[in-house]
Amino acid sequence: MSSTVLEVDIDPRFLADWSGLQGGRPREVLRPVSTAEVSAILRRCHAEGQRVTIQGGMTGVAGGAVPDAGDVVINLERMNRIESLDDIEGLMQVQAGATLQSVQEAAAAAGWQFAVDLGARGSCQVGGNAATNAGGIRVLRYGTMRDQVLGVEAVLADGTVVESLGRLIKNSTGLEARQLFVGTEGTLGVITRLTLRLHPPMGEPQAAWVSASRFEHLPALLRRLRQRLGASLCAFEFMSGDFVALASQLSGTTPPLADAPWHVLVEVAGEAHASPSHLAEALQAGLADAVEAGEIDDAALAASLAQREAFWRLREAIPEVLTHLKPAGAYDVGLPWRETGPYVQQVDAALRAALPEARHLFLGHLGDNNLHLICGPLDDATQHAVCDRIVYEGLRGRSGTVSAEHGVGRLKKEVLAITRGGSELALARRIKAALDPTGILNVGRVMD
Template structure:
């Protein structure tokens, strides 16, 4: 791998396979070079050079994305941040961390823990994904209901613009009203406006061991009512509310050989976690709230984990995704968002349509209800059917205040559908911002918008 700086190599002897694909499996071509800079200055020098030449650049973190955003095309220059992985500073008094963008999420979590703090963002890809990629895609995960998305964890950003300008907006203050906050240009813009090189992160007090429960309900409406109740219940401090369809629990149970923790054969299940102040007292808070929900008929059965092992078993059910992706391959996977009031109708219409059209496939609904996030995994599907499934799902989102991507991003793969949930005026403003910061369009071309 050639890494001469600042001038670009013209021929690339060998590019390692791992830089060519993300977890979506999409591959687009062979880049001319992969650079793995060690400093912000190196990133700046490289971009200045690419900018002068009009050279397209693909930015890479841990390549765990599902939208193809980090997958290079023929002739691209790849900038992978994996060598910029230092935890630079932790202010253990206030709970603030300065980190280079290439540190893995797991390294950030561990460094926070070592300093007596907690970094709440968490994803299955934690060991591989990079914190800069988490910011560029505004990652979500399983703790959003309590701590928000990656956006809510970031106090400051250093980014390199397309022309090599280093934009250091490394404020570490909870409040700062001195001019527009520039963090938000880079968080969630998927590398289209700059390369994030450094982040200031807000850390949280270490939460107590959570109480974990599993419950069954007859409808998604009942689940939203339960969720509303738990958000308001005294003493309950909700840290996860992960819903799953009966078919999801059935499939996960068979593949992972896990018994359903509560009454089997129900249409809906939910894994609930609550982390409260007083261990002895809190179990009571969630238990009291669930007993009330049983009396009200919002749930039909529930179980509290009596041990860490049992809580793990509940979570394994929810986290059987890799086994399912294999068993149902080839699958089509969705990451939709909808208001609570729209969820039931959306799911019912899709269950009906998909079951009717593809009776031999499984259609598994699950997700982070508190974050408005519905995932759907459907498969196996023949190649030609896959676009029809996409068209059907996105058609059901139109006009319902929803999103085609709650947490995975747009990248290449969802770009054709952006107009389902963003207006022409919004897309035009995205274009104006792109022109203002990357007039030549060298950063992550072809992603999100043209």
């Protein structure tokens, strides 16, 4: 093991992620600069039965990168090179430790766009984005991280390097290695390099704010807009009236429409080189039809960039809301469109009854099947547990997920079986046993 990758004094930044979970003191923190170094580390750990924790940008909120006492930590921050960019086809090859923002910037500099975007962009790494199949704010238009990864290089638990840096949209020649490593949170291998697909830059979006009296009408509205606007529809962010009222108060921003049980921020956008006027017209026509059909109460198009920014200020007031309601529980569940309304109703009633002193606010990306819930203040562990139970048990039988975009990590293992069936979990265990038979890689994440 080269001494350049060994740190004797352990910096606290290697001990905790954004979940706040406290881990143990690792035996050592290694920061390899190459795939060969990752392979050498794992070969040694495999031989010794030494457990390994893999770290990216430490921005996770599920505790996946928090080490156990005695672990060897492999932190990928030094493997941060943009190795190549094909500016004709729109492809990049990067090391896994490159930050999301550096990837976005390199793509933009070449006249392209890297389509995954999320708040932690300056710190999170694309390897971590892949390992958790990150979502973010543009999934409706471009899909999740899985849809951007054309190829990977990964190192298995025994040090074997799997090089599968494909660059092709279409390939029908058996197993795609990338599909084993995307979304499995480092339990099957350490992603070391990625081939990423780029998209043409998006033009200036046109935004509208919609109010509706019944949640059941929102799926019909989303269907209507998808049918009319297709891939041009790039945001459908719903918020409860309670969320908007609190966000308005905390951010000092007046909502564009009167108070209503539900609000939706809708956006459409074309390519950067296209004229946006026909999209604004199509959006306006779709919303007029929805008012006519009784699906929504009212709609307001942003008439200026400043108005659009005010719409988003309301939607993005989540940090202020979390601070105001702290200590709060924040959830990231997923459901089919039709199940979301009944689930919201059920959880709303249960939380009112069980935690009458706490406020609970719903918002989410309906087109991505993603519902966020903020509930607080939760004064103690018992209240947190009550809230967890209501939120997660409510998903039973609804074809949902306990985590749409944040991952399972250490914190959602216990509720995973609510939305993953026994046969899915057994298959995952079989694959884990095949690729990490002695169990050294990110042990205690996703499943025990």
